[in-house]
Amino acid sequence: MIKRKTKWALAMRRLTKLTLTKTKTKLTLAVPIAAALCGAPALAQDAYVVGVSAAMTGPVAGGYAPIVESMKAYIDLVNERGGINGKPVRIIVQDNGAQPSKAATDAKKLIGQDKVIVLINTSLSSTYAPMVAESKRAGVPLFFAGGVCPPATYPPADALQFCSTAYSANLDSEAALSFIKSTAGGPVRIGFAGMAIPLVRTGIEHAEKFAGSLGMKTVGTQYTPPPTPDYTPFATKIKDADPNWVFSWSPWVSQVRTFEALRRLGWDGSYLSWAHLNAEEELARIKDGKFYVIGTNAFLEDNLPVHAEIRAMAHRAGLKYPTSYLTEGYVAGLVLEAALKKTSWPPTPKKVAAAMSNLKVDLKGLRGGPLEWTKTNHFRTAQYYRVWHWDPAKSAIVRVQDWKVIGAKR
Amino acid sequence: MQLAVNIAVLASIYALISCGYVLIYRVSRVLSLAHGELMMLGAYGLYATASLFSGQPLVAVAAALALSLLVGVLVYVALMWRMTGESVLAAVLATIALGILLRGAMILMFGTQTRHPLEELGWTNASIEVGDDARISGVGLALVLATTVCYGLLFAFLRMTRWGIRMRAAGQNPLLAAQRGIGLHVIYALAWGLATLTGGLAGMLIASDAGLESTMVVIGLKAFPAALVGGLDSLAGALLGSLVIATAEVLMVYYVDPLLSDVVPFFILLAMLVVRPWGFFGSREELDRV
Numbered sequence: 001m002i003k004r005k006t007k008w009a010l011a012m013r014r015l016t017k018l019t020l021t022k023t024k025t026k027l028t029l030a031v032p033i034a035a036a037l038c039g040a041p042a043l044a045q046d047a048y049v050v051g052v053s054a055a056m057t058g059p060v061a062g063g064y065a066p067i068v069e070s071m072k073a074y075i076d077l078v079n080e081r082g083g084i085n086g087k088p089v090r091i092i093v094q095d096n097g098a099q100p101s102k103a104a105t106d107a108k109k110l111i112g113q114d115k116v117i118v119l120i121n122t123s124l125s126s127t128y129a130p131m132v133a134e135s136k137r138a139g140v141p142l143f144f145a146g147g148v149c150p151p152a153t154y155p156p157a158d159a160l161q162f163c164s165t166a167y168s169a170n171l172d173s174e175a176a177l178s179f180i181k182s183t184a185g186g187p188v189r190i191g192f193a194g195m196a197i198p199l200v201r202t203g204i205e206h207a208e209k210f211a212g213s214l215g216m217k218t219v220g221t222q223y224t225p226p227p228t229p230d231y232t233p234f235a236t237k238i239k240d241a242d243p244n245w246v247f248s249w250s251p252w253v254s255q256v257r258t259f260e261a262l263r264r265l266g267w268d269g270s271y272l273s274w275a276h277l278n279a280e281e282e283l284a285r286i287k288d289g290k291f292y293v294i295g296t297n298a299f300l301e302d303n304l305p306v307h308a309e310i311r312a313m314a315h316r317a318g319l320k321y322p323t324s325y326l327t328e329g330y331v332a333g334l335v336l337e338a339a340l341k342k343t344s345w346p347p348t349p350k351k352v353a354a355a356m357s358n359l360k361v362d363l364k365g366l367r368g369g370p371l372e373w374t375k376t377n378h379f380r381t382a383q384y385y386r387v388w389h390w391d392p393a394k395s396a397i398v399r400v401q402d403w404k405v406i407g408a409k410r
Numbered sequence: 411m412q413l414a415v416n417i418a419v420l421a422s423i424y425a426l427i428s429c430g431y432v433l434i435y436r437v438s439r440v441l442s443l444a445h446g447e448l449m450m451l452g453a454y455g456l457y458a459t460a461s462l463f464s465g466q467p468l469v470a471v472a473a474a475l476a477l478s479l480l481v482g483v484l485v486y487v488a489l490m491w492r493m494t495g496e497s498v499l500a501a502v503l504a505t506i507a508l509g510i511l512l513r514g515a516m517i518l519m520f521g522t523q524t525r526h527p528l529e530e531l532g533w534t535n536a537s538i539e540v541g542d543d544a545r546i547s548g549v550g551l552a553l554v555l556a557t558t559v560c561y562g563l564l565f566a567f568l569r570m571t572r573w574g575i576r577m578r579a580a581g582q583n584p585l586l587a588a589q590r591g592i593g594l595h596v597i598y599a600l601a602w603g604l605a606t607l608t609g610g611l612a613g614m615l616i617a618s619d620a621g622l623e624s625t626m627v628v629i630g631l632k633a634f635p636a637a638l639v640g641g642l643d644s645l646a647g648a649l650l651g652s653l654v655i656a657t658a659e660v661l662m663v664y665y666v667d668p669l670l671s672d673v674v675p676f677f678i679l680l681a682m683l684v685v686r687p688w689g690f691f692g693s694r695e696e697l698d699r700v
Binding site: 222266285 | 412419550663
């Protein structure tokens with residue numbers, strides 16, 4: 001009995017020793033693995049870490065991916081020049097495919113795992129809500145660069161939301177209709193066209209009211225479902241309403257297809273639409289003297305010194321998009337650089353938010369004036385508009401209205 | 411008159427797309443949910459061949475059509491052939507996976523920018539007068555003609571040629587057809603090839619009219635109600651279904667509310683499923699529940 005007990009005790013001791021040895025081995029392995037896993041945050045602390053959730057793929061990627069690529073290329077350039085305040089900037093890009101669920105996951109990962117000091121959203125407005133929720137929960141500022149500016153960025157602005165995107169539904173409509181009024185030189189019978197999405201409807205509804213206040217007669221409004229195989233049935237209804245001007249504030253595909261369908265139906269009025277990223281190359285493709293675009297970013301035809309910089313940047317980064325697509329992303333890069341410059345080391349989300357709440361960025365002529373954010377205005381204090389069209393006589397894109405400022409108080 | 415022209419063009423778009431759904435379903439009882447992607451691939455094929463054969467538009471169009479046919483055959487040989495004997499649901503899921511794969515591959519290869527194959531071909535989309543008060547675009551006219559020719563050739567092929575009769579036999583009773591010496595794999599591959607060819611042609615024409623971008627996939631799905639309303643295994647049904655859906659859409663845009671144009675095809679589809687689930691000319695006995 002005693003012998004058996006001794007055997008049992010020996011066996012137990014061996015087992016304990018073995019377990020301890022195994023535990024030691026596990027610990028020995030676990031320490032470097034944990035260190036390696038913690039490596040990323042450790043590295044992150046040596047850089048300004050910025051997290052981007054963007055529509056890099058999916059049906060709408062064409063309007064967002066060039067912005068992110070351009071902004072990233074600009075920040076790479078900043079890093080090559082020595083970074084900001086002597087520290088590099090690390091941009092982590094997550095592809096949300098314009099899906100809200102993916103944007104939510106991205107925001108959680110970027111804040112929780114990557115410890116970013118600022119979040120950037122470059123995607124559809126449907127992805128905003130989950131990112132705003134995560135941003136508020138963690139107190140990390142959220143910068144909209146390329147997607148529509150949410151109402152929370154206009155005065156009185158939310159403390160954590162900022163926007164550098166060129167377009168703004170209501171202000172753009174007002175600027176566009178003011179241009180039409182000054183150009184028409186007579187009674188305006190106006191038609192409106194846009195894609196059937198909430199943002200566009202907001203803009204067009206505002207435009208309808210504003211047109212009335214300018215004494216214009218609204219003869220028809222057409223919303224096309226996204227996507228539409230043939231725009232002619234919609235254009236037929238607009239044409240039959242007999243407008244002499246049509247204004248469209250919508251994704252490019254809807255604006256230009258409606259215009260082309262109108263022309264094929266024999267309509268010869270004037271058409272004003274928003275200058276999206278591809279507006280410059282599209283004006284040159286369409287070559288119609290009465291097709292105008294209104295926008296807030298300078299065109300390449302201005303040939304500013306900064307355009308040479310953008311071209312060089314695109315060449316160096318091997319970007320596959322035309323240079324005219326890159327202005328919006330370059331502007332976002334300039335704004336991000338300025339905000340981080342004002343953020344002392346070590347950076348925290350709180351410091352970044354404070355820096356962004358009092359920021360004035362020189363955009364080197366890419367817009368009509370500097371982009372200025374104040375404590376209560378995270379959109380910009382002034383919005384500048386230009387209008388272009390194709391001049392058949394000169395066979396070139398010509399500016400028909402120079403920078404015209406509208407105060408952005410909303 | 412303009413409304414009639416608009417209906418003819420939209421019906422042609424839907425008919426040309428939906429005949430691909432019908433061909434594959436009729437022969438192999440598989441519902442291809444990658445048809446929109448294959449249609450878009452055809453359009454990108456035209457863009458690629460137009461760049462490759464610059465200055466030779468007809469060669470580029472012929473090459474793009476041949477490419478579409480080849481892609482359809484390859485899809486069967488590489489993927490759908492393995493689905494033979496599996497459940498219909500497995501085959502449908504395989505087409506969904508194929509669609510996702512193709513979408514990703516096209517973005518990787520061609521990027522996200524809008525492309526204009528017609529300009530690459532060096533052609534313009536002219537406006538043509540029809541009577542006193544209507545107009546049609548050059549591409550719109552090409553769509554109507556292409557649909558007429560495609561359906562004419564398909565009807566003739568299925569009724570008058572040996573391969574067409576074999577295809578119908580394989581669709582009616584594959585076991586009996588195989589016992590009679592008909593090579594089912596060749597027939598199925600041919601059906602996939604023809605379906606992708608017609609879908610690709612629709613993609614090429616739509617892209618020539620409205621530009622080529624990744625939202626085209628959804629247009630492929632918009633033609634699906636037309637195929638179902640007509641009867642999923644009937645080419646004549648696809649024609650009639652397309653005409654009904656297009657008429658309802660165009661009239662809704664003009665007389666009621668443009669926003670309803672997106673809803674009305676599915677309303678008609680629901681009504682048809684309640685009243686006559688097999689569609690106008692579909693086979694009653696072929697209904698299956700998944």
